[in-house]
Amino acid sequence: MDEGTKSRYRQRLEARLSALQAESGANAEAREIVTLDQQSVGRLSRMDAMQQQAMAKATHARREVETRQLKAALQRLSEGEYGYCEACGESIPETRLAIAPTATKCVTCARS
Numbered sequence: 283m284d285e286g287t288k289s290r291y292r293q294r295l296e297a298r299l300s301a302l303q304a305e306s307g308a309n310a311e312a313r314e315i316v317t318l319d320q321q322s323v324g325r326l327s328r329m330d331a332m333q334q335q336a337m338a339k340a341t342h343a344r345r346e347v348e349t350r351q352l353k354a355a356l357q358r359l360s361e362g363e364y365g366y367c368e369a370c371g372e373s374i375p376e377t378r379l380a381i382a383p384t385a386t387k388c389v390t391c392a393r394s
């Protein structure tokens with residue numbers, strides 16, 4: 283992978299990372315709703331709030347996973363490991379990286 287390609291991926295990974303961090307900040311309030319409003323809302327609306335909180339937590343968990351994957355991919359980029367399958371060592375085709383820029387395995391190894 284040449285330097286230009288690497289820097290394109292780095293930019294893409296970093297952009298996604300900062301988007302996630304911005305979303306996570308906006309989402310933090312939603313995760314707090316139930317604890318903050320527990321005394322002041324009625325039973326039904328508290329159930330609504332709890333459902334919303336559960337959804338916000340699930341979204342947060344997915345975001346945490348993606349954040350870790352993005353940071354790991356950036357780490358591999360700086361170590362020159364990016365774009366190589368961690369299982370077989372072959373280079374991961376750019377058609378795959380274009381769709382899944384945090385992929386750590388080639389399609390064959392990911393399937394097995």
Ligand SMILES: [Zn+2]
Binds near residue numbers: 370389
């Ligand atoms: Zn492989």
